[in-house]
């Protein structure tokens with residue numbers, strides 16, 4: 648559940664506006680840099696996880712290569 652970073656009121660997941668309906672705080676840019684750093688940390692962790700997974704599955708790369716070859720043949 649999202650909450651307003653300023654007044655801590657709940658924000659409906661169906662509400663896609665950029666400003667809190669209670670206090671008018673800008674939800675997009677309030678603490679934006681903080682969240683950006685958090686996102687970067689998560690993305691780095693996710694990437695590391697994905698790389699380990701790919702290393703375990705060498706067939707994945709092979710299959711995507713075959714797909715590309717088929718596409719160029721059709722064209």
Ligand SMILES: [Zn+2]
Nearest residue numbers: 651654667670
């Ligand atoms: Zn608010």
